[in-house]
Amino acid sequence: MIDRAKLLADLKLQVRALEADLRQRFVSNASEYKSRLTAEWQAARDAGRTSEDVAIWAEAQFTQSAVAWVLACVFVRFCEDNDLLDAPLISGTDGRGQSAVSRQEAFYLQSPTASDNDYLREVFAVAGRLPGLSDVLKVQSSLLLAPVSADMGKQLVRFFRATNADSGSLVHDFADPEWNTRFLGDLYQDLSEAARERYALLQTPEFVESFILDRTLTPALDVYTLEEVDLIDPTCGSGHFLLGAFERLAPRWLRKRPENVNLALQEALGRIAGIDLNPYAVAIARFRLLIAALKMASVKKLRLAPDFHLHVETGDSLLHGFDQRDYAGAQVSLALDTPQENLAAVADHLYRHAFAAEDLTATNRILARKYAAVVGNPPYIAVKDRAVSALYRERFSSCHGKYALVAPFCERFWALAKPLDNAQRAGYVGLIVGNAFMKREFGKKLVEEFFPSVDLTHVIDTAGAYIPGHGTPTVILAGRNRLPASPVIRAAMGIEGEPSKPDDPSQGIVWRAIVDQIDQRDSESKWISVSDIDRSTLAKHPWSMGGGGASSLKEAIEDSAEKILADFADSIGITSFTLEDNAYIHDSQTFRRQGVEVQLLRDMVVGDEVRDWFNDCESTALFPYDANYSPIRLAAFRKAFAFLWPYRTCLSNSKMFGGQTKVEAGLNWFEYGRLTAGKLVTPLSITFAFVATHNHFVLDRGGKIFNRSSPVIKLPAGTGEDEHLGLVGLLNSSTACFWLKQMFHNKGSTVDQHGARQRTSAFEDFYEYTGTGVGKFPVPNVRPVQIARQISDLAIECSRHLPAALIARGAISRKELDASRAESARIRSKMIAWQEELDWKTYSLFDVTDEELCFDKDPPEVKLGERAFEIALAQDCTAGIAATTWFDRHRSQPITSVPTHWPSDYRALVEKRIAAIRKSRDLALIERPECKRRWVSDEWDALEKAALEQWLLNRLEAADLWPHDALPAPKLRSVRELVDALSGDEEFRRALDLYAGSGSDAHVTVVALVQQASVPFLDALRYSESGLRKRAVWRNTWLMQRREDALDAEVARQLTDEPIEAIKEEQAKRKAAEVGVVPVPPKYKQVDYREGVYWKLRGALDVPKERFVCFPGLERSNDAGSPMLLWAGYDAKARALALTGYLYEMLQREGADVARLTPALAGLDELLPWVHQWHPEADDDLGMSTGDYLQGLLDAQLAQHGLTLSALRAWQPEAPVRRKRGKRGQHVAQA
Structure with missing residues (x-):
């Protein structure tokens, strides 16, 4: 029988080995395989079917061919073990495998020079001549032409013939009396992670497939004759x-x-x-x-x-x-x-x-x-390839904005269905899709233009159902290819998600509710409600699909106010988007470490930092604009230019809305994709988190730039702070949270090990809050200005007591930290209490209740777990009628009665609030975890440790340890040297004791600190195998950019007296002719780095954010346990000189051998292109440029030690030794 899990795991290894084998064949000299793939790539690029560099595109072809070889073997093996072949070709059960071995030996007698890969091709040819199987293997024929090596062919044959040592049975037996091929679905989805991501591979569970067929194929069989179906x-x-x-x-x-x-x-x-x-x-x-x-x-x-x-x-x-x-x-x-x-x-x-x-x-x-x-x-993703995206956009009118594939596929599905005929018959359509279009902006054309043109009959919210593999919230759409035939659409609207993972997903509570209720109009359960919704309602974007009365409450809230937020605002939306945050937005120290000119640095508000009435602005942006918000001349700012230059091709090709690149749209390559300068002229702004579980709006008083993740509401110039705070109060209320969640896309939260979306805690679902939707928020005439001011002021005061702020002020003592901890908790309790007053005040403002349920004086402190809805929830949990993770997730204690330490009048009020929640359906819809502020923060101990860590690391890279103007060159230093240099620094020792404990070993602690803040000096030590391949593409991009720069300079010299436009025109012409199109290099992923910390410090664009460069393997022989470091703020010239100095130290003091010297020389070789580029000037002392001088030193060392550049560039660290458990507990070392 087939062991699905083991087969998948083992075949993954074979696919990886085949990919590596084909990759090696591709890069070999005079490779016909490379020529063939390159020609196919060029044709695809010319046709607009790829914008990838050939090296990246080829990787996908290696995967396809590797999987084709594996699957062809699997198909044959399945037929062998299920006795569909007269005789085995590869292997077989019950001793029949020897027949295949004999057949292979006979093949070699006829073809003496053949090898195992040739035999497998013969197997595929023989199998491909059999009825039925020929139709299967022909679709793989072009992929099976891939030149798998003889060794790889032998490995494949051995794999499929492998037997268990104890029983002699095949390791992979494909026999199955039921001929069940479901295991192939597992291989389809998970055999290749790269293919899964590229094609968004996802199996449709049988119960979902059956449900959709019941509503498409089954009625089609009733309408059409069998011959027509x-x-x-x-x-x-x-x-x-x-x-x-x-x-x-x-x-x-x-x-x-x-x-x-x-x-x-x-x-x-x-x-x-x-x-x-x-x-x-x-x-x-x-x-x-x-x-x-x-x-x-x-x-x-x-x-x-x-x-x-x-x-x-x-x-x-x-x-x-x-x-x-x-x-x-x-x-x-x-x-x-x-x-x-x-x-x-x-x-x-x-x-x-x-x-x-x-x-x-x-x-x-x-x-x-x-x-x-x-x-x-259809795939739920957006199209990643820019060229393909443009082709789709040309063909489908619903491809709007940053569209996902649901848009064109909806059009395509309906167009493929039979149109209405004379007998009034029309084809049926059914599909399960990601539900992002329902509320995200890209879905507007689909909802308002396409769906009204066809007969959409069913909209079934499946976001709350447990569907394995479907981590994205989904919806099932069904209809017919004709004009709308009814004024209503049947809708199943979600109320609650699956409470836990069901043993059988097809019997999940939410799924069964959908199946049982979908044909029962106006039915409602705890999980979903089913209604017929006016088609005109669903012809407006966004869709609100809240069940259980949520949709009607949303409408009531809207009816309670005559105006909406957009009536009061000049603008609502994005102030700026860089199109490439990885290049422009970092912590301030990253920029200062690289020497970026301070006048180009601005505080940047990002959405993740906008929380609970406060903007904790920790991000800094490189802002390439002057004081009037006009683009600067970047070349005049040498350090900023050098910082952005490596990403020039990426930035130039960043796509704007509509598909144009930034440069095609008339912008400079280094500009942001959008900067709405008018929103930055007046100081007051209301900013909010674009993606969050709850609503977070904050009053900002000026001086910052706002990222796309933190849109901005701008009121007319001259509008005062009170008017702003009044709106902030409304927008931060639980009523607003409820309304916003009916308006915006639910991104979900987590997925389990089966890839199924989990909605066991609705309060943890993330939503996208867009400017257009926020502008529709209803605004009553009365605003809670004073309450909002109270909470806003408290938020600012609370921030001053957080560990980072305290330690930054030099308060490094246990007494001060503990005092701030207590004060911070007190202030937070006051904020919670005032937020409760705000929430209950807005219920009356929006006519959710006509009861007066606000406190008429300053409320007492309220802790998490003590709010009215939390007490009611705890009571329900105790009674067994509810279950929640709310209290555990928020580190609060559930209580079932009102706290006795409160004043009696406040206690009575909270009792009234609990009673009101019990009797009012509308209040109950809002007074629940998903609409109430969570007040989530990291634990104090974690905040304290993080603040101390930052302080210690700042001290370790201070100028007294790493002179910024070190002449003639800086020096590598060991961690032990740094610790010794700080031995007399009492403040450092005090911080170290608070961080690691009194009496902790300073060297051990600092080693651990710098390991999380440093990246190795050499590519081979930073990147995985896949990362090195991407790095090679980036190097080629930089080589082409340098050629472009050289041509620009040459043309400028030649046409000195010509108008600037003429010079630019000639430069463009020469670059097009002599350099061509510079390919956009691929972004990195975590798997492309050898360590997770390198990914954290470098990211998708490999931007250096580390504090130190480390030199693994180059530790001093007399202090091997102390890593060698260099401050990461030194430029390429300083680094190269420092490394050269250490090279000579290794030679003179330690007599280092070639094995130790090779990686050091390789590091120097990698630095030299940057030294040549950024430091071309002649050095008076050297009589030549530093780059030429160092190149000469490198060449001399290579000659002296018998090394070549190719050997340096091919150097790899030794593979770590893994321990494999052998028999009787023995361990076997494996490379």
Whole structure:
């Protein structure tokens, strides 16, 4: 039997090995494989199907071919172990594997120079000539041409023949009496992490697939004749929908054609079509369909099987077939066997490019049809490739803003369905999609223009259901390809999410509620409510799909006010977005360490720092504008220019709304994508967190820049602070939180190990709060100004008592820290109390209740767990009618009665509030965890430790330890040297004791500190294998940028007297001709770094944020346990000189051998291009530039030690020794 988990884990290793094997073949000299792939890449780039650099694009091809080889073996092995072949070809169970070995030996007798990879190709050829299997393997034929090496072929053969030492049985036995191919779905989704991310691979659970087929294929069978019923999944993946359709259609055809089983099954297969962008998904879908058909036909041997023809092809449903925009509604229905000449009549309108793995003719034929049912689970992601995104945008009108694929796929699904005919029949559509379009801006055209043009019949909120693999909130859409036939749409609206992981997801409480209630109008349970909603309501964006009375309460709140926020504001929305935060936004020390000119640095407000009435502005931005907010001349600011230069190609190609690059839009390459300077002229602003679990609005009093994650509300110039605070109070209320959550997209929170979205704690779901939606917030005439001022002032006071602020003021003592801890807790309790007054005040302002439930004097302190809703919740938990993680998550103690230490009148008021919550459905909808302020903060001990850590690290990189003007050059220092230098610093020792404990070992503590703040000096020590490949692409980009710079300088010298525009025109012409298009290098991921701390310090653009450079392996021989460091603030020239000095120390004092010297010399080699670039001037003492001098030293060292540059650049650290447990507890060392 198949061990699905072990098979997946083991095959992943084979895929990685194959990828590495093919990569090596690709980079080898005079590689035909490289030429072929490069030509295919160039054709794709010219056609707009990729904007990736060839090296990155090729990685995806390695994966495809690697998976193709593995899957071809798996398909053969499945057929072998289930006795579908006359004799085994690779291996077999019950001793039959020897037959395959003998066959291979006979093959070698006929082909003496052949190897295992050649034998596997022979196996695929033999299998590919068998009926049915030929249709499966042909879709992989181009991928199987990949030149797998002989050694890799041998490894694959050994893998599939491997046996268990104790029993002699095969490690991987594919025998299954039920011929269940579900395991292939696991391989489809998880065999390659890179492919999973690239194609957004996701299996559709059978219960979801069945539900959708019940509402598409089943009614289609009632409307159309059996001959007219066909189905397509334009995003078929591993074929779940196709298999489900076959299982429904085949029995009907067998009843219709009982005399010819094979013909009946072919009739069913002939009416099922699938398209997928991923070639190996298509191979899996074909194989699964074939096995299902063979099983139903009772075929025991493939050679006796009918040659079933399958209509599942590799292609892009959004590009191939007819032009969607120009021919929507005008496409004709063509049968699958339509003669090619009929397609030729419209060939001018077909997209012509195809990858080698795509059969363009077959794909176009499938996509030219109209189907009775169109079903699927299209990717939930946005398109990452800019070129492909532009192609989709041209073809689909719903591709609006930063669209996700749900938009074009909704159009495509409906267009593929049969249109309304004379008999009033129309095709059915059903799909499960990410629900972001319902509330995010990109969904506006889809909701307001496309859906009103078709018959959308069902909108089913599945965000609260437990669906394995679906970590993204989802919705099921169903309808027909005709104009709307009813004024209402059936909607299932979520109330509560799945309370815990169900043993059987198909029997999950929320899912069962959907299944049981969807056909019962006006039904309501604890989990969902079902209603018929006016179509006109769902023709407006955003959708509000709150069940259990939430939608009606939202409308009541809106009706309570005559005006909305937009009526009072000059503008609401983004002030600036850089388009590349990783380049522009860091902590202030990162910029100062690199010497970036201080006049270009501004405090930057980011959304994560806007919390609980306060903006803890810890981020700094490189702001390339002058005092009038006009772009600077960046070259005049040498350090800022050098800081941004490595990312020039990335920044130049950043996409604006509408698809234009920043430069195409007329901006300088170093500018932000948007800067609305008018919003920065007046000081007062209301900013808010764009993404958060709850509503966070803060009054800012000026001097800052606001990132896209912190939009801004600007009131008319001259509006006072009270007016601002009054609005802040309303917006920070629980009523506002409720209303906002009905308006905005729920991003969810976490996913479990099965990839299922978890909604067990709704208060932990994150929402996106956009400016457009916030502007629609209803504003009553009365504003809670005084309460808002109280809380705002308390928030500012509280911030002054946090450890970071205290330690920054030099208060480094246990007594002062403890006193601040107590004061901070007291102030926070006052804030909670006043927030309660604000919340209950707004209930009356918005007519949620007509009871007077506010306190008429200053409230007493209130701790977390003591608010009215928390007491009511604790009572319900005690009674067993509720369960919550609220108290544990917020480190509070649940109580079931009102605290006795409060004044009696306040106690009585809270009792009244609890009673009001019990009797009012509307109040209960708001007075619950998801709408009440969480007051989340890190634990005090963690805040204290973090503040002390920052202080200690600041001290360790101070100028007295690392002279900033070190001449002639700085020196590498060991941690022990630093500790010795600070031995007399009492303040440092006091901070160290508070951080690590009194009497702690200073050297051990400092080593641990600097390890979290340093990055190795050498690429091979920083990056993983995948990271080094990306680094090579970045190096090529920099080489091309330097050539561009050289050409710019040359043209400027030659045309000194020419107008600036003429110079720029000539520069552009020369660069285009002599350099060409500079490819945008790929961003890094965590997996591209050897250590998580390097990812944290460098990020996606590899921006150096570390405090120190470390030199692993270069420690002094007499102090091996003390890492060598250099301050990261030194430029390339200083670093190169410091490393050179240490090289000579290693040679003269230690007599270092070549093995130790090699990485040091490699580090110098990596620094030299930057020394040449940024320090080209001649040094008077050297008589040449520093770069030329150091190059000479490097060349001399290479010659002296018999080394070459290629050897330096290929250097890799020794693999760490892993310990493998052997028999009887022994351990075996493995490299």
